[in-house]
Amino acid sequence: MKILVTVKRVEDYEVKIKVKPDGSGIVTDQMKYVVNPFDEIAVEEALRVRDAAGSGEVVVTTIGVADAQQQLRTALAMGADRGVHVLADGNVDPMMAAKAFKKVIEAEKPDLVILGKQAIDDDQGQVGAMLAELLGWGQGTFASKEDSLESDAEKSKQPALKIANGRCEVVREVDGGLETLSLAMPCIVTTELRLNLPRYASLPGIMKAKKKPLQEMKLAELVPGAEARVKVVKLEPPKERKAGIKVPDVATLFDKLHNEAKVI
Amino acid sequence: MSNVLIIVEQAGGKPKKATLAGITFGQQVAQKSGGQVHFLIIGPGASAAASEVAGYGAAKTYVVEGAAFENYLVEACTPAVVTAAKACNASIVAGAATSTTKDLLPRVAARLDAAMASDVTAVVDAKTFKRPMWAGNVTATVELTSNIKVCSVRVAEFDAPAKGGATTATEKLDIAVDAGAMKAKFVGRKEVKSTRPDATTADIVVSGGRGVKSAEGFKIVEQLADSLGAGIGASRAICDAGWVPNDLQIGQTGKIVAPNLYIALGISGAIQHLAGMKSSKTIVAINKDPEAPIFTVADYGLVGDITVEVPQLIEKIKQSR
Numbered sequence: 083m084k085i086l087v088t089v090k091r092v093e094d095y096e097v098k099i100k101v102k103p104d105g106s107g108i109v110t111d112q113m114k115y116v117v118n119p120f121d122e123i124a125v126e127e128a129l130r131v132r133d134a135a136g137s138g139e140v141v142v143t144t145i146g147v148a149d150a151q152q153q154l155r156t157a158l159a160m161g162a163d164r165g166v167h168v169l170a171d172g173n174v175d176p177m178m179a180a181k182a183f184k185k186v187i188e189a190e191k192p193d194l195v196i197l198g199k200q201a202i203d204d205d206q207g208q209v210g211a212m213l214a215e216l217l218g219w220g221q222g223t224f225a226s227k228e229d230s231l232e233s234d235a236e237k238s239k240q241p242a243l244k245i246a247n248g249r250c251e252v253v254r255e256v257d258g259g260l261e262t263l264s265l266a267m268p269c270i271v272t273t274e275l276r277l278n279l280p281r282y283a284s285l286p287g288i289m290k291a292k293k294k295p296l297q298e299m300k301l302a303e304l305v306p307g308a309e310a311r312v313k314v315v316k317l318e319p320p321k322e323r324k325a326g327i328k329v330p331d332v333a334t335l336f337d338k339l340h341n342e343a344k345v346i
Numbered sequence: 347m348s349n350v351l352i353i354v355e356q357a358g359g360k361p362k363k364a365t366l367a368g369i370t371f372g373q374q375v376a377q378k379s380g381g382q383v384h385f386l387i388i389g390p391g392a393s394a395a396a397s398e399v400a401g402y403g404a405a406k407t408y409v410v411e412g413a414a415f416e417n418y419l420v421e422a423c424t425p426a427v428v429t430a431a432k433a434c435n436a437s438i439v440a441g442a443a444t445s446t447t448k449d450l451l452p453r454v455a456a457r458l459d460a461a462m463a464s465d466v467t468a469v470v471d472a473k474t475f476k477r478p479m480w481a482g483n484v485t486a487t488v489e490l491t492s493n494i495k496v497c498s499v500r501v502a503e504f505d506a507p508a509k510g511g512a513t514t515a516t517e518k519l520d521i522a523v524d525a526g527a528m529k530a531k532f533v534g535r536k537e538v539k540s541t542r543p544d545a546t547t548a549d550i551v552v553s554g555g556r557g558v559k560s561a562e563g564f565k566i567v568e569q570l571a572d573s574l575g576a577g578i579g580a581s582r583a584i585c586d587a588g589w590v591p592n593d594l595q596i597g598q599t600g601k602i603v604a605p606n607l608y609i610a611l612g613i614s615g616a617i618q619h620l621a622g623m624k625s626s627k628t629i630v631a632i633n634k635d636p637e638a639p640i641f642t643v644a645d646y647g648l649v650g651d652i653t654v655e656v657p658q659l660i661e662k663i664k665q666s667r
């Protein structure tokens with residue numbers, strides 16, 4: 083079983099992002115970068131699938147600046163086997179990313195590709211389905227599971243994806259409930275938050291990760307001539323809400339809602 | 347001139363309320379570009395749903411029906427959307443952002459080699475749109491420079507569409523689906539049945555967070571909601587814990603809501619949660635921690651224990667009815 087997982091370097095989700103005064107970008111001084119949380123879940127699932135199968139390889143790949151190697155190393159420290167770094171500067175839009183991943187996949191020939199359902203920086207949520215289309219593969223987006231993250235099933239660290247007879251069964255979170263698809267492999271899966279609780283990298287894991295193989299290539303060589311067609315014209319802070327008031331008790335709250343805001 | 351193709355989702359022959367936001371978006375783009383709006387409705391019941399949206403000024407509604415579309419499968423629907431887009435010479439293909447379009451539209455975009463903007467909150471012109479990034483901490487203006495463009499549309503940011511123009515004619519499209527060749531097979535669905543209004547379109551939403559303490563404790567949220575005829579929502583924390591169905595999650599990575607009144611009970615107000623509700627007209631928070639960040643967006647904040655305050659509020663509401 084060979085599984086390929088995509089990993090994106092993103093700003094730490096606990097940091098409040100601020101826009102530069104000229105709107106050309108965000109303030110990145112002293113920024114902390116992390117693995118996109120959905121991708122950590124993707125790595126975790128891949129490790130569980132590999133380990134449940136008893137053998138196999140988890141290859142992690144990223145598209146990004148030289149420093150994105152840190153995020154690949156984090157995934158390797160979690161337990162992935164090998165990294166592929168597609169070096170790219172500047173704006174990489176989802177279609178460019180999908181085209182580059184397609185090239186990596188054609189070279190690696192994995193049985194399963196797992197991506198996060200969205201990256202928490204641009205929040206586009208497109209790459210998984212685009213990649214499935216470019217490859218002509220089936221897609222199971224928003225993969226989740228019926229058991230909660232506090233269940234015994236989660237504590238047993240079994241994979242949520244059910245793989246048998248060349249097919250992968252995926253439980254998807256959709257509006258109004260859950261849906262199950264059976265996909266012919268190879269296939270694309272994108273992760274929802276409730277697929278699993280990702281492990282932390284252990285200290286020995288971090289030491290080992292330093293020696294794991296990491297291949298580099300350039301985006302411009304992988305997809306010559308590709309350019310971003312989602313052009314960011316400007317960034318601005320969202321409209322702030324004006325500060326409200328604290329009310330002392332339920333009676334006042336009800337009065338305000340009934341007579342002032344007139345919403346109940 | 348750019349024509350617009352809008353995907354209108356339906357269930358049982360009725361257009362879904364949330365997807366009407368897509369129609370509004372289509373009308374706005376067409377107005378800016380001088381093009382015409384076309385609708386596409388897929389699945390059994392599509393013809394009936396078409397007559398319900400016939401008053402929104404579209405040039406034509408394409409209808410795709412048949413057993414192959416009984417259960418949504420992206421591989422069946424992608425050719426349907428692409429065929430309709432070609433038939434009306436669309437330069438923009440869009441639909442309200444739902445779990446279906448989030449799965450479908452990027453695949454359509456890849457087939458059309460189109461650039462896509464997700465969760466569009468405003469139309470600047472026929473190729474330039476506003477959309478949130480970084481959990482809504484940034485509003486980006488993006489320009490799509492591909493020939494055909496694809497957008498998903500944030501429901502909470504677009505009002506109901508205007509009626510007008512001649513009654514829209516429908517045209518049936520025959521889409522051949524070879525079920526045997528499809529990579530995905532539908533296995534089953536587990537629906538969360540609810541008699542309450544859907545949070546994305548409800549007038550009032552009452553949400554609960556970890557402050558409700560348990561699945562049992564969430565009842566207080568439901569009781570307040572029912573006293574107001576409201577929809578319900580939840581923070582990620584309690585969806586993850588399995589206290590409530592996942593489908594209730596509100597936030598950056600869950601549902602985005604903007605009701606007239608949003609009441610947050612025992613929710614701390616993490617950035618990711620705020621991203622899903624801070625466009626609400628009036629926000630109320632009840633939380634026992636006076637420093638909880640939810641109070642920074644609340645119009646009316648009450649510091650207190652929900653198990654004490656909420657029953658009193660329900661009582662007040664009942665008295666007033």
Ligand SMILES: Cc1cc2nc3c(=O)[nH]c(=O)nc-3n(C[C@H](O)[C@H](O)[C@H](O)COP(=O)(O)OP(=O)(O)OC[C@H]3O[C@@H](n4cnc5c(N)ncnc54)[C@H](O)[C@@H]3O)c2cc1C
Pocket residue numbers: 095119120202554555556557558580581582583584595596597598599600601611612613614615616617618619622632633634635638650651652653
């Ligand atoms: C990638 C990513 C995506 C995320 N997406 C989302 C998302 O879409 N939606 C979302 O909600 N979160 C999301 N989160 C999680 C988010 O960061 C917070 O962890 C979560 O919103 C916290 O939920 P909470 O407010 O219920 O819990 P807590 O933060 O634990 O807050 C509980 C609150 O209840 C109050 N309280 C406790 N007891 C009482 C009582 N008896 N009466 C009154 N108040 C009480 C406490 O004072 C506290 O403020 C995401 C996180 C990440 C990393």
